[in-house]
Amino acid sequence: MRGWWREISGLVLPVACGGCGTPRTPLCEECARTLYGAGARRARPVPEPAGLPQVHAAAPYADAVRALLLAHKERGALGLARPLGVALAGAVRAAMPSAAPGSGPLLLVPMPSARRAVRVRGHDAARRMAQAAAGELRRTGTHARALPVLRQRREVADQSGLTAHQRVANLAGALEVTAGGARLLEGGRAVLVDDLMTTGASLVEAARAVRAAAGLRCPGHLRLSAAVVAVPPLSLEINRN
Template structure:
């Protein structure tokens, strides 16, 4: 019911830019440039957890980008899912560059939020953005689909306020692939997707769960890559010109 009300309210209530508040537009041109106006770049948290796949991000988590992500995730501005999906598309393309010789469709696997967070928000932000990104990839000629095969095995503590090491310990063993999910991943290029990477603990645990499910049957999963919309500025590598 809550998600339905948000969908309807977005059609009838006044719209303002999720980044700066400019009226009559869900995302103004200036905030759009901040979100996806530059090429995706490699992102590496410090310290970098063992097992973290190669991560590409669309933008630094600051200013307008931070505001847009929070408006979508926490305040239910669901109309921002598409522009966030466009930003995620750029990061996905960076993660599977022309140097990647693997073949098959792009399989976008969203990192699941804690169940209580999804209930509180009324939607799953990462999954919604992954669906938008897959649609944009298909529209531009790339075969892609979303496979939400990861599940929470147990409740985890709130990550805010935890150190990088504590986050890794908090999430260790928390995710698993749903029964039968491993078969769906066969023959594709698997890209883990999320809206935000801070310490990399969530992506590391998600990668561990996928690798554990693949075993020896799907060795391609050992070449996981990851794409996120935003990372803290200190983790966002500058372009090397």
């Protein structure tokens, strides 16, 4: 019901930019330049956890970008899913810049949200952005689709306040690929996608779960990378390599 109400209210209530509050637009030109202008680049957490796939980020997590992500995720500004998906698509292109002839579609695997978080928020932010990014990639000529095959298999402790190593331990074994998901991953061009990377612990666990599932059916043939909308600039090394 809450998600339905947000969909309807977005059509009838006044719209303001999620980044700065400028009226009559969900994303003003200045905030759009901040979101898209940096260009996707490689991002590495410090320290970098073992098992982390190569990650590309669209923008630093600061100022307008931070406000946009929070407005979409926590305040239900669902109209931001598409512009955030466009930014995410840029990071996906950087993560998977080319494909061999005859290769399958690019598979965007969103990080799963806890069921309780989805109920509270009224929507699944990562899944919405993955779908929007896949649509943008298709629009620009890339065969892509969102593939939400990850799920939580157990509860995890609140990550806030935990160190990077504690976060990895907290999430170890917490995710799994859904029944039938391994078959859908065949083809090996999978990209883990999310709104934000901090320590990289969540992506490490997601990568482990995807590799484990894919390895049962097509060992040695999985191409796996990761793409996110934003990374905190003070806790990461960001470069163009």
